[in-house]
Amino acid sequence: xxxxxxxxxxxxxxxxxxxxxxxxxxxxxxxxxxxxxxxxxxxxxxxxxxxxxxxxxxxxxxxxxxxxxxxxxxxxxxxxxxxxxxxxxxxxxxxxxxxxxxxxxxxxxxxxxxxxxxxxxxxxxxxxxxxxxxxxxxxxxxxxxxxxxxxxxxxxxxxxxxxxxxxxxxxxxxxxxxxxxxxxxxxxxxxxxxxxxxxxxxxxxxxxxxxxxxxxxxxxxxxxxxxxxxxxxxxxxxxxxxxxxxxxxxxxxxxxxxxxxxxxxxxxxxxxxxxxxxxxxxxxxxxxxxxxxxxxxxxxxxxxxxxxxxxxxxxxxxxxxxxxxxxx
Numbered sequence: 001x002x003x004x005x006x007x008x009x010x011x012x013x014x015x016x017x018x019x020x021x022x023x024x025x026x027x028x029x030x031x032x033x034x035x036x037x038x039x040x041x042x043x044x045x046x047x048x049x050x051x052x053x054x055x056x057x058x059x060x061x062x063x064x065x066x067x068x069x070x071x072x073x074x075x076x077x078x079x080x081x082x083x084x085x086x087x088x089x090x091x092x093x094x095x096x097x098x099x100x101x102x103x104x105x106x107x108x109x110x111x112x113x114x115x116x117x118x119x120x121x122x123x124x125x126x127x128x129x130x131x132x133x134x135x136x137x138x139x140x141x142x143x144x145x146x147x148x149x150x151x152x153x154x155x156x157x158x159x160x161x162x163x164x165x166x167x168x169x170x171x172x173x174x175x176x177x178x179x180x181x182x183x184x185x186x187x188x189x190x191x192x193x194x195x196x197x198x199x200x201x202x203x204x205x206x207x208x209x210x211x212x213x214x215x216x217x218x219x220x221x222x223x224x225x226x227x228x229x230x231x232x233x234x235x236x237x238x239x240x241x242x243x244x245x246x247x248x249x250x251x252x253x254x255x256x257x258x259x260x261x262x263x264x265x266x267x268x269x270x271x272x273x274x275x276x277x278x279x280x281x282x283x284x285x286x287x288x289x290x291x292x293x294x295x296x297x298x299x300x301x302x303x304x305x306x307x308x309x310x311x312x313x314x315x316x317x318x319x320x321x322x323x324x325x326x327x328x
Contacts, residue, residue, distance in 0.1 A: 019041050022041070055067075063097075084112050089111055091107040132148070132192055137168045161236040
């Protein structure tokens with residue numbers, strides 16, 4: 001097979017050495033030095049799709065989407081198979097970051113995914129119906145795994161209320177990588193992938209609040225979450241929904257629902273039995289209910305106090321709130 005007048009062959013030793021050294025540098029965060037080596041490798045073997053795939057990957061790590069798109073298109077032009085190549089996935093991520101919707105649709109289709117014909121006025125593909133997934137926010141910092149809805153293969157809308165340390169809000173859309181790092185299993189059986197966030201794609205105008213509740217029962221707590229949802233926003237009991245996990249546990253398959261009884265989660269590295277984002281106790285029959293709950297609320301400032309007051313008014317003997325604070 002000839003490409004650009006050359007017979008395709010295995011990459012040279014110089015190409016392999018430059019590429020191996022470049023990925024070592026990428027692992028150390030030395031992107032500029034790695035870029036010089038990968039550019040040299042592409043000069044040595046310009047007819048290899050791997051040369052351009054590696055450059056596209058580097059530009060993705062650097063969030064240089066114009067360069068990632070350009071290198072990715074050179075990689076897919078040299079492919080010797082029609083569908084399923086990861087080169088197309090990288091092109092799809094770059095195109096999505098740039099809102100180049102015709103190219104994004106082409107990339108997902110070339111990868112082998114079904115893209116419905118419907119699109120928004122901007123050309124953005126809609127209705128891919130990829131379901132739920134988890135996304136790891138700020139993977140290089142204080143990482144936090146939250147739940148969301150997949151809009152397409154590269155974007156997730158955050159449906160949990162993230163902790164303020166993540167710098168993210170409920171309702172934001174984040175661009176995510178294609179290879180999952182970990183899974184979350186539910187008691188009903190389905191297992192969901194955990195993708196790593198690349199960057200914020202669309203911010204949310206809805207602020208995050210933290211409030212201390214006195215909720216006599218779980219039903220009282222659930223009533224606030226329903227009230228917020230009915231208003232088009234969200235409330236989440238961080239005292240029971242948040243666990244601290246080491247990186248190894250977080251990137252493995254973890255149960256997303258708590259077990260039964262008083263057993264503590266062996267993967268939970270927080271202090272059980274204490275309310276707040278650093279504590280977690282396995283919920284279920286026979287477990288201890290602590291009335292004081294630390295709750296996150298995603299709602300506009302003009303609405304949040306009314307939600308809380310309305311919640312208390314429905315059952316004043318079993319509900320109170322205090323110490324409301326906007327945190328993100």
